[in-house]
Amino acid sequence: MKKLYATEEWKRRSSKRSLRTLKRKRKSCKYSGGKEEESKEKSEEKRNSKSARASYENVKKRKGRIEIKAPANFSLINNIDETLLFFDTVHYYSTKNQQKIYFDLSEVKELTTDAILYTLSRLEYYHERRVNIIGNNPNDETCDNMLLASGFYKYVYSQRVGKTPSDSNIYSIESGSTVLPQKAQEVKNFAARCLNKSDLSDTRSIYTTLIECMANTKHHAYAARSLHSKWWLMASYDQNSKKIHFTFLDNGFGIPRTIRKKNTEKINEKLREMVSKVVAVESLDAILINSALKGEFRTQTSKAYRGKGLPRIYETAQQNKIDTLVIISRKGFVNSSSREVRPLKRIFYGTLLSWQFL
Template sequence: MKKLSEKHKKHLVRASEREMDKRIRKNTKRNRLNKSRLGYYVLCSPGVLSLMRRQSRSRLIAFTRSIHKLVNKGKRRIWLDFSDLNEVVADGMIYLHAELSRLSRVVKGLQFRSSPPSNKTVGQVFNQIGFSKVINCKIGVSPECNRKDVSTWLCAYGEKVVGEKCGGILDYYQGRMADSLTRELFRGMTEAMTNSYHHAYIKERGDSLRHIDYYKPWWLFSQEVDGKLSVVLCDLGLGIPGTIPINNPGLMRKLKRFFGKDLTDSVTIKEAIVNSKTRTHKAYRGKGLRQIVETINNSEDGKISILSNKGCYTHTESGETNLTDYPASIGGTIICWQVSLPVESVDVNAFSDDEAVLY
């Protein structure tokens, strides 16, 4: 066997020392993490946050239900591990944001701590919409990870509507939303948010959490970029299929007679849009969803998706409509829509670099 030179021996020794240092740092980090988790119940998030992909939807809802189960058992220290999370879609992100924000608001003494996502883009999303504060997680994002498709998303949150007319809701919220939403052009969106307050929370949600009469929240993501306005609105009320029997019992009886056992949540959403009726019996209420669909029909490249309980209704500007039903319910309603903005509505300076953090 060939004898090793002194230079080669020193190289092997240094390589061995580097490997040993690496293992020590790794074990130290793991031990520090395990020590910080003491006293917490650990739950691992799914790899994708999405509500329209069947498998991802099932895993996301199972994740939120696991959190609810721990809370209902009296557990108040929960550690959420997001290290394997690699992709977030707006509908899934706002759903998880809403669920955890509501738990933090309603459950006394609840403490969330979290492991940050390994994916830097996902970490930027968490910071951008304020989710990192909800889960009590410090996430450092380097400047090179500052992606435009993330930094232009804005997040707003509100608990009640002030004033009779539908425009009043825009004056009472926390966070920020795209400028175009405050214009008359998108009055239908404002009306949909008003419906979230007046219709969605007419009864308890039924998830065993403490019910607060005045707590009727909504969450909204909005983005105005490259001539397009994208909006995602979420409430955690009864859902459209749950409110129809109360708001419009006559319509529900007709649907049951016509569809029988084939009546699904997606069909109920579609019929609710066609047969909009206000519970408050006021002319300017109860047409929000229909107004949004009409806006989509008149817009180039417009699209709307309404997820409510187990159903999903999707409609495009070409008139194409798709209905989908899933096994698990989200226990609420999420409205996602996108339209092209008129030329005069596009503001190329709408977002600056100093707007990376919402609140």
């Protein structure tokens, strides 16, 4: 697999194929990235933003800016409801005001890699829409050092760019738009060094899992309205548990919007959309994610050789090569290790995969 993805011929053919596919899908409104899907996206954003404004209390209106305080436990894995409420509140004020938005991270006591990557994803979204966002650093020394070591400041305008400390226990943030075998190999080498594993076969699952994530991003995640895909990757080693934590994020439409649905599911979805305008209705996104994860035939292309990425990752988890596999996308949260499949109250934009290497 390594040789296949590393060849220049494969990269060239893959790029051309992806470009042709995206151009073709642009012409079809039936595709999840078409006009109909964009309309759904805007409607959901509007509903979520309104409810966020009414629910979130940590907002202060200063002269010339809106200050929004991040939760003390700034984590999607451990505190997803409050963290998504924070981001929804930011989104509301980004659409209603011409003032600056101030990310107040000063009281963050717990910070995880998933929250760091999602913050970057949303900041890029607002940057493209010319929303002026500034912010501060966590007062907590551990959180502040983690944010520095992660390489976060390389991706935003900051005076702290040159102050990034080296931390041998953190593989700093990398991003890309295609399958990058060299980055997957770097992460594999990072894991082998941290865990003192000289046998390459022990860490092979890391390489293959990351390649599958990158390939999924290229083939499935992105709307026809854009020809540019984007993913972020980060890893960290916990000396106490002796485990390496991996986080992979893409900012596409998400798994529930890009998989093939059965006719009954489509009808159910339409009914839920109509009812949700009047009363709160639980989303089916978590069930769809779990279905795609377990390998049910869900690829939109209807080709049997596609849609294998998530099932392969799930198979790796079932073989106990990775642990605590969590997937968050749209309004769905799935933890394959604890078998938790639950709907979310708010939208997570994109798809996040988080897991630990044993």
